[in-house]
Amino acid sequence: MRTEAFRGLRRVIPCLLFILPLVTGCWDRLEIEQRATVLGLAIDTESAVAEEAPRDVGKSPSIDATTSSGMDVPYGGTLFRLTAQIAVPGRIPLGPGEGGGGGGGSRPQEAVWVLHSAGTTVNDALQQLQQQVADKLFLGHLRILVVSEAFARARGMQVLTDFLVRHPEVRRTVWVVVSRGRAADLMQTAPPLERVPTLYLMSTLDHAKQMGKLSNDFFGMFASKVVAPGRDPVLPYVEVMQRDNINLTGLAFFQGDQMVGTTARPFDISTYMLLTGVRPGGYTMMVQVPGQADTVMWQAYRRKQRVDVTFANGRPHLSVQLHIDGNVTEKSSDRVNLDDAAVIRRIDEAVAAKTRANIEAVLERTRELGTDPVGFGEYVRAKHRRYWDRAVKSKDRWRDLYPDIPVDVRVTVTTHRLGMKGR
Amino acid sequence: MEAPRFQTVTFLEATATVISTIIGVGVLALPRIAAEAGNSGAPLVTLLGIVLSTVGLVLVTALGMRFPRQSPVEYSERIIGRWPARGVSLLLVAFFATLTGLAAREFAEVVVTSVLPRTPVEVTAIAMLALTAWCCRANLTTFAYAHLFYLPFVLAPGLVIVALSLKNAALLNLLPVVGNHPDAGAIAAGALTVSALFQGSFVVAMVIPGMRRPRRAMAASLVGICVAGGLYLAIVIATVGVFGAAATAEFLWPTLELAKTTLLPGEVLERLDAAFLMVWVTAVFTTLYSTYALTARALRDLFRLGDHSLWVTFLLPYVFLIALVPPDIVRLYQVIEWVGRFGLWITIGYPCLLWLVCLLGGARGDEPHAN
Numbered sequence: 170m171r172t173e174a175f176r177g178l179r180r181v182i183p184c185l186l187f188i189l190p191l192v193t194g195c196w197d198r199l200e201i202e203q204r205a206t207v208l209g210l211a212i213d214t215e216s217a218v219a220e221e222a223p224r225d226v227g228k229s230p231s232i233d234a235t236t237s238s239g240m241d242v243p244y245g246g247t248l249f250r251l252t253a254q255i256a257v258p259g260r261i262p263l264g265p266g267e268g269g270g271g272g273g274g275s276r277p278q279e280a281v282w283v284l285h286s287a288g289t290t291v292n293d294a295l296q297q298l299q300q301q302v303a304d305k306l307f308l309g310h311l312r313i314l315v316v317s318e319a320f321a322r323a324r325g326m327q328v329l330t331d332f333l334v335r336h337p338e339v340r341r342t343v344w345v346v347v348s349r350g351r352a353a354d355l356m357q358t359a360p361p362l363e364r365v366p367t368l369y370l371m372s373t374l375d376h377a378k379q380m381g382k383l384s385n386d387f388f389g390m391f392a393s394k395v396v397a398p399g400r401d402p403v404l405p406y407v408e409v410m411q412r413d414n415i416n417l418t419g420l421a422f423f424q425g426d427q428m429v430g431t432t433a434r435p436f437d438i439s440t441y442m443l444l445t446g447v448r449p450g451g452y453t454m455m456v457q458v459p460g461q462a463d464t465v466m467w468q469a470y471r472r473k474q475r476v477d478v479t480f481a482n483g484r485p486h487l488s489v490q491l492h493i494d495g496n497v498t499e500k501s502s503d504r505v506n507l508d509d510a511a512v513i514r515r516i517d518e519a520v521a522a523k524t525r526a527n528i529e530a531v532l533e534r535t536r537e538l539g540t541d542p543v544g545f546g547e548y549v550r551a552k553h554r555r556y557w558d559r560a561v562k563s564k565d566r567w568r569d570l571y572p573d574i575p576v577d578v579r580v581t582v583t584t585h586r587l588g589m590k591g592r
Numbered sequence: 593m594e595a596p597r598f599q600t601v602t603f604l605e606a607t608a609t610v611i612s613t614i615i616g617v618g619v620l621a622l623p624r625i626a627a628e629a630g631n632s633g634a635p636l637v638t639l640l641g642i643v644l645s646t647v648g649l650v651l652v653t654a655l656g657m658r659f660p661r662q663s664p665v666e667y668s669e670r671i672i673g674r675w676p677a678r679g680v681s682l683l684l685v686a687f688f689a690t691l692t693g694l695a696a697r698e699f700a701e702v703v704v705t706s707v708l709p710r711t712p713v714e715v716t717a718i719a720m721l722a723l724t725a726w727c728c729r730a731n732l733t734t735f736a737y738a739h740l741f742y743l744p745f746v747l748a749p750g751l752v753i754v755a756l757s758l759k760n761a762a763l764l765n766l767l768p769v770v771g772n773h774p775d776a777g778a779i780a781a782g783a784l785t786v787s788a789l790f791q792g793s794f795v796v797a798m799v800i801p802g803m804r805r806p807r808r809a810m811a812a813s814l815v816g817i818c819v820a821g822g823l824y825l826a827i828v829i830a831t832v833g834v835f836g837a838a839a840t841a842e843f844l845w846p847t848l849e850l851a852k853t854t855l856l857p858g859e860v861l862e863r864l865d866a867a868f869l870m871v872w873v874t875a876v877f878t879t880l881y882s883t884y885a886l887t888a889r890a891l892r893d894l895f896r897l898g899d900h901s902l903w904v905t906f907l908l909p910y911v912f913l914i915a916l917v918p919p920d921i922v923r924l925y926q927v928i929e930w931v932g933r934f935g936l937w938i939t940i941g942y943p944c945l946l947w948l949v950c951l952l953g954g955a956r957g958d959e960p961h962a963n
Binding site for chain 2: 184187188196389393396397398548558
């Protein structure tokens with residue numbers, strides 16, 4: 170019995186000696202404090218940085234024409250400026266109970282470290298950043314990426330999309346936003362609500378999404394829409410307010426990966442979400458009660474969308490049917506009698522008319538910009554294969570056709586509740 | 593020939609063996625292969641591939657049931673004569689050894705790209721192969737039981753990812769069903785490549801001689817390929833539904849991307865790719881286990897030896913060398929596609945031929961003794 174067990178053991182031990190050193194994973198051992206965790210990145214064109222000297226962000230390295238990869242004539246583009254927000258390990262409070270006293274966690278600026286570098290591609294700039302940082306840059310916790318409008322218009326997102334999709338550490342759920350001014354400013358905001366600035370930016374976007382105020386256009390969605398044959402992507406468009414917070418200003422429209430314009434106002438986000446069939450609606454609109462000078466505030470809570478493609482004389486014709494359910498949340502005067510079903514019906518009609526006008530305005534803007542953010546092309550591609558394969562074929566051709574295709578919009582509205590007041 | 597004392601494999605174990613052998617390293621690249629061939633028709637391409645594999649599997653199982661106590665190497669000699677059969681059996685051995693080596697390499701490439709960038713590919717490959725070789729020394733009873741034991745770990749990651757990601761899927765991405773610009777040639781080629789991912793199911797030929805009731809082998813094969821094929825189809829539908837066909841074709845491993853994009857409800861885990869990869873190792877292991885065991889046992893039968901464990905040890909350096917042959921990831925996938933398509937001649941074409949000769953010549957194995 171014993172000798173048999175021994176014999177078994179004698180056979181097992183050489184195997185273990187052979188296999189065990191291989192499976193310890195020591196090659197890739199990297200302690201958490203040896204990582205420089207990048208929480209946020211901002212990308213600016215070099216000219217935007219030159220206009221304004223960097224503010225109190227520590228000494229920035231001199232940027233000359235030679236980049237870290239040793240190329241003096243950058244092809245395919247000019248140098249851009251990368252700003253990174255790196256977590257300072259000891260300063261980030263882990264739970265809600267920590268922070269405040271001790272550790273210096275109460276001041277948001279101290280929890281992170283903001284650094285600059287330059288390059289012609291993201292990798293190039295990151296490599297230069299690595300030269301300034303002792304620990305290995307780690308992108309697994311990258312939560313937000315801000316691109317300045319100037320960069321998105323001049324260079325497009327290709328350089329970024331390729332890097333982010335290729336890099337194994339980067340999350341697909343990272344938010345990419347376009348900023349109106351310098352993107353670097355967003356890395357330096359110090360909001361008092363959250364102890365880590367980038368996490369505040371991220372929750373601004375996440376919560377807006379939950380409240381139905383922002384479509385779910387995170388980076389993964391952008392990357393899918395860029396290559397989809399019948400639609401163009403959008404990204405959230407933000408600007409810095411008073412240094413400490415950001416304002417969700419609208420959406421940035423793209424033609425492929427090239428930014429071509431923005432929505433006219435924040436409310437257009439709602440219109441875009443309505444058109445793309447996002448069910449929860451979070452925006453409140455002001456409508457004038459027909460026949461009166463007074464207004465009510467009306468909030469949508471549920472929306473339904475249906476897009477049909479019909480053909481007349483061999484040309485496509487789009488019709489969009491929308492239904493919105495909502496509540497009255499405020500009235501401007503006692504002259505509005507909400508207890509009257511006829512008044513409610515008139516309000517419904519007013520909401521429908523206003524929504525239709527909003528939609529027309531947004532669609533007109535996309536036609537002018539030559540972009541199809543709603544993805545009408547996808548409906549044509551998916552449901553009318555023969556037409557698409559014969560007459561459209563490519564994304565560019567669809568962009569040419571799109572502005573001339575008539576879109577019928579029909580909106581029905583139902584007001585359900587009035588809040589806690591009876592009239 | 594399996595010793596009678598190891599003729600213990602039950603219906604459930606045989607089914608589990610088929611399922612966990614099929615589900616393996618190929619699941620990561622599958623949506624890309626299908627989307628490249630048929631864009632939004634990717635599910636159709638996958639379905640065609642599954643149908644083709646089912647035909648092959650049914651033939652292999654039918655042959656096995658006709659010769660219930662013999663291995664494919666043995667009964668093929670009886671059907672088409674000793675030397676022609678030995679020649680093909682040698683090809684079969686070479687094919688499954690190559691398949692094992694390439695699967696180990698593909699696994700190692702996934703690991704080095706996504707989680708352990710500084711660990712040499714060779715180390716990951718040899719660790720996996722050594723583990724497989726060690727386990728392959730076991731008898732058929734242990735083999736089948738191990739597959740049953742690991743089945744939940746093989747099925748779980750795929751099912752969880754599909755279930756969690758379907759809410760992000762858009763029906764529009766899956767239309768038109770035949771794809772835009774449908775090209776019968778491309779769809780057929782894609783279906784062949786997809787079908788090549790199912791070749792591990794040939795393992796049923798090795799399991800039948802060990803089954804307690806070989807008559808139930810057909811049911812086991814069919815249930816097995818339905819479950820594995822169903823899961824593969826669901827993964828393709830979920831991936832193309834979420835990303836769209838164009839983006840799916842751009843990713844190297846779309847299924848891994850799906851795991852990356854999927855949030856656990858309540859955002860407990862914000863990315864599932866690490867968890868997915870950990871459990872997915874089991875699926876790779878069970879596939880390697882089957883193809884390796886198949887190679888060793890075919891060699892045993894070919895050389896009329898009583899024990900296969902000798903071959904297990906001797907095979908290891910060869911399989912490892914095969915794993916190292918492709919110089920880069922692009923050529924690795926070219927080689928995998930090429931070897932996989934070639935393998936269809938062995939796993940589908942050859943059984944087809946054997947079956948035809950059987951029908952014409954009336955060759956039949958010994959009746960299995962009752963109970």
